[in-house]
Structures are given as C-alpha cells and as structure tokens.
Amino acid sequence: ERTTLHPHRCINNLITSATLCQFTQSSNRSCDCHCSRDSTMKGAFVLTVLLAAATAYYFYIPLPSTISEPWKLMLLGGVHRGIMNVGHLAESLGICPFSQVLNYALTFDKLSPMSNENLLVTDTTVGGVKAQVCQWTGGAVGELKRGVVFFHGGGWALGSAKKGSYNILCRKMAIDLKAVILSVDYRLAPEAHFPDQFEDAFQASKHFLHPEVLAQYSVDPERVGVSGDSAGGNLAAAVAQQVAMDSSISVKFKVQSLIYPVLQALDFNTPSYQQNHNVPVLSQRLMVWFWLEYLNVDHSFAHSVLTNNHTALDLNRVEPFRAKVDWTALLPPRFRKGYEPVVRAHGTPQIVEEVPGLLDVRAAPLLAEREVLARTPRAYVLTCEHDVLRDDGLMYGRRLEEAGVAVTSDHYEDGFHGCLTFAFWPTAFSVGNRSLTNYIAWLDQNL
Numbered sequence: 001e002r003t004t005l006h007p008h009r010c011i012n013n014l015i016t017s018a019t020l021c022q023f024t025q026s027s028n029r030s031c032d033c034h035c036s037r038d039s040t041m042k043g044a045f046v047l048t049v050l051l052a053a054a055t056a057y058y059f060y061i062p063l064p065s066t067i068s069e070p071w072k073l074m075l076l077g078g079v080h081r082g083i084m085n086v087g088h089l090a091e092s093l094g095i096c097p098f099s100q101v102l103n104y105a106l107t108f109d110k111l112s113p114m115s116n117e118n119l120l121v122t123d124t125t126v127g128g129v130k131a132q133v134c135q136w137t138g139g140a141v142g143e144l145k146r147g148v149v150f151f152h153g154g155g156w157a158l159g160s161a162k163k164g165s166y167n168i169l170c171r172k173m174a175i176d177l178k179a180v181i182l183s184v185d186y187r188l189a190p191e192a193h194f195p196d197q198f199e200d201a202f203q204a205s206k207h208f209l210h211p212e213v214l215a216q217y218s219v220d221p222e223r224v225g226v227s228g229d230s231a232g233g234n235l236a237a238a239v240a241q242q243v244a245m246d247s248s249i250s251v252k253f254k255v256q257s258l259i260y261p262v263l264q265a266l267d268f269n270t271p272s273y274q275q276n277h278n279v280p281v282l283s284q285r286l287m288v289w290f291w292l293e294y295l296n297v298d299h300s301f302a303h304s305v306l307t308n309n310h311t312a313l314d315l316n317r318v319e320p321f322r323a324k325v326d327w328t329a330l331l332p333p334r335f336r337k338g339y340e341p342v343v344r345a346h347g348t349p350q351i352v353e354e355v356p357g358l359l360d361v362r363a364a365p366l367l368a369e370r371e372v373l374a375r376t377p378r379a380y381v382l383t384c385e386h387d388v389l390r391d392d393g394l395m396y397g398r399r400l401e402e403a404g405v406a407v408t409s410d411h412y413e414d415g416f417h418g419c420l421t422f423a424f425w426p427t428a429f430s431v432g433n434r435s436l437t438n439y440i441a442w443l444d445q446n447l
Helices: 007-059 070-092 098-106 164-177 196-208 211-216 231-245 271-275 284-294 299-306 316-325 349-354 390-402 430-446
Strands: 119-126 129-136 145-151 179-184 219-229 255-259 378-386 407-416
Touching: 070 098, 119 164, 119 196, 129 164, 129 196, 145 164, 145 196, 145 231, 164 179, 164 430, 179 196, 196 211, 196 231, 211 219, 219 231, 231 255, 255 430, 271 390, 284 299, 299 349, 316 349, 378 390, 378 430, 390 407, 407 430
Parallel strands: 145 179, 145 219, 219 255, 255 378, 378 407
Antiparallel strands: 119 129, 129 179
C-alpha cells in the first residue's frame, strides 16, 4: 500500500523535528554550563581547604596553655618565621645578609623625633655614639630630673632607638618618670662585632655620666639608672659592671633594670633552653645565631655550640667559669623541672681558643667575679617562664644576691621573650601591658 505524502504535513514534521533538536542541544549546553560551574566551585573549595590547611600547618606550633594569648603568639611567630625564611633565602642567593632582611622588616616603622608640650625628643651623639634623647620638659625651672640610659634589644644585630616599639617605650618612660631617657643607637652586626657594641654602650654611658652633661639635661647625678632588654639587657649589665669598677667615673648608676637579659654563651641547654627551644619569638637556634654573629664566629660551629661541645670537661680554659653558670646550684628547684645538664666529656677546643669573647665578662656578664658584682647597683631582673633566656636572668639575680646586691625578681608565668615591647598596638599582649606597668613602677620607686 502506498502512503501519500502531503506537502503541509512534511513541512510541519520538519519544523517539529528542528525545534526538538534545538531544544535538545540547548539543554545539553545548559547541562554543560552547570557541570562546568560545579567543577569550578569544587576546585575552588578544594583549593581553599588546602590553603587553609597549609596556613594552619605553617602557623600552628604547640604552645603551653599557660602562655599569654597563645593563638596571637602563634600568628606573630608565623610572621617572624616568614621573615627569617626570606632572610635565609636572600643570603643563600647572595642578595644581602640574613640580618639585613630582618632589620629592614623589623625597623620599617622608624619614627622621626616627635616632641610635644611635655616632651622634647632629639637625635644626638653622645661620646661619639648615635642616640636619641627623650626629655620631659615639665616641672619648675631648674628642677632636677631622673635619668635612664637605655639599650634596645635585637641580638646585637637588629633594632634601633627609633624603632616604633622602642621609641614609644622611651617616650612613655620619660613622661611617666618625669625623666630624661638616653636611648643609645650602638653599632650592629654584621658590620660590627664584639666588642664594638659594648664599647659604644660604655662610651655613651661614660659621656652621659659626666657632671657637666648631666647638668646640661638637668639630670640629678644621684638618680641615674641603666636599663635594656634582651641583648640590650646584656649591654646594661656589662656597662653597670664596667662603670662600677672605673675609678675615673665619678657619677655611678643608682639602679640597673634588666629585661629578660642574655648573659652567657657557655650553656645553651639550661632548663629554659630545653623547655622553650622552639617558642616564639626567640628560639634556641636563633639565639645561637645571634651569639655567633656577635662574637664573629663561623656559623659552621652552630651544632657544636648547640650541643655544648665548646664547654666540654676536657677544655681546661672553661673550668674556672663552670660554677658561674651551674644552674643545678643557682636555680630554685621549681625552675629545674627535672631537666638534666648537657655535659660533654670531649669537646671542640678551637671554638674557645679562636673566640675569647665567650669567656669575656664584657660579652657574658654572668661570668663576672663576685667582687665585681658586689659593686654594681640595686637590680631589677624581669624574666619570663616561656623564654630561652629565663635562666640567664634567674642565675644572674641569684649571683647578685650572693654578692650582697639588693635584687627585685619580677617573673611572669605567662610571659615570653620580647613581651614587654609587645605592650603597644598592633601587637599588644596582656602580659606586655602588665610587665611594662611593673617595670616603670619599679623605676619610679627606686630611681
């Protein structure tokens, strides 16, 4: 049977088929679009998760719950590690020294001298050394003020009197104490090494202590103190000893206030080093790096120093100094925490032979003789539980007390290295505010 094809019916069928085909193709394209968007969203989600995990892995380090604001410290520590990694990369590529990168990153907030109605801030030189003077201008005409010579921290390689936190600290000290604060800008590694930093600190102090210079700033010669934090605490302690023993200096310091000072390089395995070896912002390895740089030691000796090979029992030159860093006798039991001394039978003699600064009291004030310590002024020693340098400060306080010096020990169970300079925005910690308040209060009461 033959089927008759009508033209109108054929046209209608073609239109219907075309419409169906177009709809099908459109649906397929729409499906492809949805699938593409889903894939993009899934990829973005996976990437976000991976980045979050990597960030958490980078920033997270286990910290004790007793430390002040641990998550904030983790973030701060991550930033510091990032800066140090850039520094190591720059040095390995021959672009610039490691310390130069750190110093640039940490001193980008330098401030120009800013005075106001109660404060005069000026850049100057004292004894040929650069410094910044923060001078309270209130009070009656001719009224004598207190004076403080201050040394900033930074491992003898970083920092500045003009750096934001130190600038703010010295300005606050000048106003709160109604005093004159001389903040010394001593030379830094790697351009300068021991004894350059000490000599700058001592010469600036000696010049400032001249009666005519004190008179120029209206400073009472009976009320002058010396202070510093970390490496600056090292310089303050060493300068206090030197000034006390120098008969040519008629004006002596009334007080020494040391903020988590670094005081010895013979034992890098005290309980505080073992306990806090990886706590921000000062790790055991970084402190060793600072010491090697300060004393101009080849960094290939880092492992030997970290393991106390430079103070092994067969090194006779170290023997007279062992008792002065014997933490088993100098630390209270609660700070020993069950840790064992790291003592080697055989060591690396060339380190001590090539680096006499290791046994020089100008570099390591904890090694001073009792007779020297006895002549130094009343002391304030601030220490932090979660700081590799905790035991340096505690041992020094004990030795000062044994020598007959009055010592105020101010210990912070939730503190960490550098906390006092983290009392200001944007890195303000609660322990920073407390330690700063107590530090200035002690100076106010004793200076």
